[in-house]
Amino acid sequence: MSGRAQAMQVEGETSNLPFIYRQYEREQLLDALRKMHLIRRFEEGAEECYMRGLIHGTMHLSIGQEASAMGICMPLVNEDQITSTHRGHGHCIAKGAEVKRMFAEFFGKTTGYCAGRGGSMHIADVSTGNLGANGIVGGGLPIAVGAALTAKRLRTGKVVVCFFGDGANNEGAFHEALNMAAIWKLPVIFVCENNGYGMSTSTARSTAVANVADRAAAYSMPGVIVDGNVLSEVAEASHEAVERARRGDGPTLIECKTYRYRGHSKSDRNRYRTKDEIDDWMTNRDPIRRYEAQLIEFGIATSDELEAIRGSVQQEIDAGIEFAKTSPMPSIDGLADNVYTLEA
Amino acid sequence: MNAPVREISYSQAIQEAMAIAMEADERVILMGEDIGVYGGAFQVTGDLVDRFGSDRVMDTPISELGGAGVAVGAAVTGLRPIFEFQFSDFAALAMEQIVNQAAKMRYMLGGAVSVPLVMRFPAGSGTGAAAQHSQSLEAWLGHVPGLKVIQPATPHDVKGMLLAAVADPDPVMIFEHKLLYKMKGPVPEGHYTVPLDKAEVRREGRDVSIVATSIMVHKALEAAEVLAGEGISAEVIDLRSIRPLDRETVIASVMKTSRLICVYEGVKTLGVGAEISAMIAESEAFDYLDAPILRLGGSETPIPYNPELEKAAVPQVPDIIDAARGLARGVR
Numbered sequence: 001m002s003g004r005a006q007a008m009q010v011e012g013e014t015s016n017l018p019f020i021y022r023q024y025e026r027e028q029l030l031d032a033l034r035k036m037h038l039i040r041r042f043e044e045g046a047e048e049c050y051m052r053g054l055i056h057g058t059m060h061l062s063i064g065q066e067a068s069a070m071g072i073c074m075p076l077v078n079e080d081q082i083t084s085t086h087r088g089h090g091h092c093i094a095k096g097a098e099v100k101r102m103f104a105e106f107f108g109k110t111t112g113y114c115a116g117r118g119g120s121m122h123i124a125d126v127s128t129g130n131l132g133a134n135g136i137v138g139g140g141l142p143i144a145v146g147a148a149l150t151a152k153r154l155r156t157g158k159v160v161v162c163f164f165g166d167g168a169n170n171e172g173a174f175h176e177a178l179n180m181a182a183i184w185k186l187p188v189i190f191v192c193e194n195n196g197y198g199m200s201t202s203t204a205r206s207t208a209v210a211n212v213a214d215r216a217a218a219y220s221m222p223g224v225i226v227d228g229n230v231l232s233e234v235a236e237a238s239h240e241a242v243e244r245a246r247r248g249d250g251p252t253l254i255e256c257k258t259y260r261y262r263g264h265s266k267s268d269r270n271r272y273r274t275k276d277e278i279d280d281w282m283t284n285r286d287p288i289r290r291y292e293a294q295l296i297e298f299g300i301a302t303s304d305e306l307e308a309i310r311g312s313v314q315q316e317i318d319a320g321i322e323f324a325k326t327s328p329m330p331s332i333d334g335l336a337d338n339v340y341t342l343e344a
Numbered sequence: 345m346n347a348p349v350r351e352i353s354y355s356q357a358i359q360e361a362m363a364i365a366m367e368a369d370e371r372v373i374l375m376g377e378d379i380g381v382y383g384g385a386f387q388v389t390g391d392l393v394d395r396f397g398s399d400r401v402m403d404t405p406i407s408e409l410g411g412a413g414v415a416v417g418a419a420v421t422g423l424r425p426i427f428e429f430q431f432s433d434f435a436a437l438a439m440e441q442i443v444n445q446a447a448k449m450r451y452m453l454g455g456a457v458s459v460p461l462v463m464r465f466p467a468g469s470g471t472g473a474a475a476q477h478s479q480s481l482e483a484w485l486g487h488v489p490g491l492k493v494i495q496p497a498t499p500h501d502v503k504g505m506l507l508a509a510v511a512d513p514d515p516v517m518i519f520e521h522k523l524l525y526k527m528k529g530p531v532p533e534g535h536y537t538v539p540l541d542k543a544e545v546r547r548e549g550r551d552v553s554i555v556a557t558s559i560m561v562h563k564a565l566e567a568a569e570v571l572a573g574e575g576i577s578a579e580v581i582d583l584r585s586i587r588p589l590d591r592e593t594v595i596a597s598v599m600k601t602s603r604l605i606c607v608y609e610g611v612k613t614l615g616v617g618a619e620i621s622a623m624i625a626e627s628e629a630f631d632y633l634d635a636p637i638l639r640l641g642g643s644e645t646p647i648p649y650n651p652e653l654e655k656a657a658v659p660q661v662p663d664i665i666d667a668a669r670g671l672a673r674g675v676r
Contacts, residue, residue, distance in 0.1 A: 124456060340490070
């Protein structure tokens with residue numbers, strides 16, 4: 001039975017329901033929840049592995065931001081493309097990547113998405129349209145515009161989503177990219193995941209406008225602000241932007257107001273924000289818990305069904321870590337592989 | 345069957361190569377500042393916008409970083425952009441996209457993508473444009489694995505190497521000395537390629553090897569002619585590519601002549617000549633050397649405006665002659 005049909009039994013009227021319950025089937029709604037759990041458990045699993053010394057380097061966790069990644073990707077099809085950020089595990093999973101190959105990448109193994117050459121900060125899955133996370137703040141913005149230029153010139157019908165953080169909106173690349181996307185009316189959606197801090201510097205201290213979306217006006221595109229912790233709000237904004245892009249009407253800037261529970265990276269001592277602030281977001285505004293409550297409220301799933309989803313996610317995580325552990329290491333001989341396409 | 349050969353200029357040769365590439369492949373587009381109706385700051389794109397339209401000869405805003413990044417993103421997803429910087433100096437504005445993105449994307453992603461991107465950089469001094477429009481920055485990019493960096497010195501080579509670059513799956517950076525744009529030379533009609541990884545012996549000699557890049561190849565040839573009159577036989581090698589480096593050609597030449605002068609316009613310290621010198625010092629040619637290796641490079645200054653100072657800031661023909669005479673003392 002579809003989400004829409006079930007919800008009708010509860011409400012007797014669908015038009016008052018939030019967007020996703022009108023737009024998507026039950027299966028899609030539960031798949032979105034599953035992926036949000038997968039993102040969180042993936043990151044918790046990666047963090048555990050890091051603590052136990054199984055993963056080296058660093059990583060940037062998006063725990064608390066799952067609704068933004070998932071909501072934006074819900075209206076996309078496999079062929080649509082995304083560019084992602086250093087905090088990009090959620091985007092990768094939401095776009096369709098397999099967690100086992102992501103774990104393998106974090107473990108530096110040949111079976112990883114980047115054959116062990118990229119790690120967390122360059123995670124990508126081109127087969128599901130993810131052109132890659134990026135270690136440079138704002139690095140993906142012009143690249144997304146270039147991908148959209150390809151889509152327009154070759155008439156592929158693809159749209160491109162460009163994820164970036166609040167920190168990137170003060171990079172020159174942000175302004176140059178938005179301007180070019182607008183003058184050429186390209187099918188690209190700029191998604192600012194504003195978690196309030198560029199590393200330790202709050203947006204209030206770093207950014208001259210109250211909202212990143214306010215900057216859309218300077219580039220003659222719609223600027224939409226959503227509660228990034230409410231899946232339906234994010235998905236609705238994304239849906240409208242995707243339709244606009246596919247019609248050929250050009251780009252949109254969406255700002256998802258959200259929060260990261262963890263520090264910026266593994267070196268963060270959290271001295272720039274209070275425990276109360278973190279607790280408030282975790283307790284009162286958690287995107288997964290809010291979505292689960294709605295699914296139950298609207299009669300789309302029972303708590304037993306939600307528990308079953310969590311269980312299956314945990315199995316996938318455990319299997320993914322096992323896959324990563326048992327995958328082969330790259331050979332040292334392959335150090336110079338893929339510096340160039342045609343080996344000398 | 346050989347294609348007819350005409351005398352055309354270096355910039356005409358570039359334009360012809362771009363037109364041939366665009367004619368052959370819908371995915372090839374040109375991007376850059378004022379390359380459309382204006383025809384490019386050095387008139388290299390000329391009237392191509394009339395032939396191919398503004399969708400394929402795209403004027404970008406004055407946004408070097410963003411423009412370069414758009415070219416990278418377009419290349420990764422299926423187009424074959426040729427991106428023109430108005431001056432090579434402006435690469436400084438776009439280094440992030442060139443160095444962190446274009447050069448590394450294939451490697452970072454474990455081979456999942458290629459970046460078939462061509463970037464063109466009008467470079468060098470001699471136009472009175474002073475410090476921010478006259479630099480030779482090829483060594484910056486030559487230091488970055490993942491890029492190919494070439495410096496064609498003749499109309500023939502620039503056409504063939506540009507066509508090879510467009511066909512290449514990886515990012516190719518072409519440094520074009522601005523004083524070469526008007527230089528004419530024999531260029532075959534139609535499509536042909538010149539390899540991106542091979543130096544060329546422009547003049548054979550016995551006594552000293554002069555390894556030169558770009559415009560310095562012509563100065564070295566001029567010097568070699570004078571030296572020949574003095575009984576010094578100079579071999580002139582046009583390096584053509586600084587990444588990859590054609591080690592074999594240079595090593596073979598030095599083993600023959602036992603003397604080496606490197607001539608390049610970029611700042612002498614930490615430049616192309618340092619790499620050539622070190623490469624020879626590490627090679628089997630080292631034991632053949634009869635004299636110290638000499639480097640003639642740009643002065644340790646910004647490029648000045650005054651024309652006499654400007655000339656003094658880069659190697660000139662007499663400098664090459666003097667250096668060769670010094671090295672070859674006692675040869676004849």
